[in-house]
């Protein structure tokens with residue numbers, strides 16, 4: 226479970242987070258939806274402890290990220306940029322390395338890597354170097370990296386940016402599987418279709434604040450619109466910075 230309470234963060238002259246509060250539950254895919262500059266990345270960076278909030282609280286499974294950063298981060302998987310993999314490592318080596326970085330002993334790391342390779346059905350590529358991998362294969366390695374230390378919560382910042390249709394589908398299926406396993410999945414996006422297709426809960430944000438939270442159906446009902454895009458535009462008050 227991820228909980229953000231009254232977060233404020235000023236970057237330079239910009240109030241990037243301006244009293245942001247929401248909750249993302251386990252067994253649920255939550256989409257953080259907002260136009261360009263809404264504060265989505267700033268929120269996710271704060272959750273991961275890469276930025277320190279000026280005020281407010283971010284909790285991972287009840288652990289305060291500012292007060293118990295190491296324990297909190299163990300429960301958080303951050304989906305990395307799939308284009309930035311170490312080309313010379315095989316997925317198995319890669320995963321064992323990242324499990325180790327997250328504090329697992331060698332034998333545990335080996336076991337954890339083998340389990341993720343099996344869960345994500347990566348046996349065919351497990352012992353090949355990442356160099357030359359397709360986008361979809363890179364996607365799987367990146368997602369495997371974010372879950373190898375068995376976190377409850379997985380955070381993804383615009384995960385489908387730059388991906389082709391097939392890789393987007395692979396990612397979508399993997400996220401649905403994580404949800405079914407009871408994980409809390411939180412991802413940011415300004416791509417309407419992606420959010421409508423995947424999310425149980427949508428947090429609509431702009432200018433560092435939450436404007437509304439609910440299921441896509443609830444957001445449509447509350448704005449009197451019949452699709453998420455129209456509901457979003459009604460909530461935001463403009464269609465600037467939105468991808469369909």
Ligand SMILES: Nc1ncnc2c1ncn2[C@@H]1O[C@H](COP(=O)(O)OP(=O)(O)OP(=O)(O)O)[C@@H](O)[C@H]1O
Pocket residue numbers: 236237239240241259260261262263264265266267268415
């Ligand atoms: N390092 C920085 N220096 C200056 N301004 C910043 C910096 N990081 C973020 N900001 C500003 O903070 C605000 C929120 O940015 P953020 O990247 O969190 O938005 P976002 O919702 O992720 O946007 P996008 O969808 O365009 O990626 C923006 O106005 C942005 O210009």
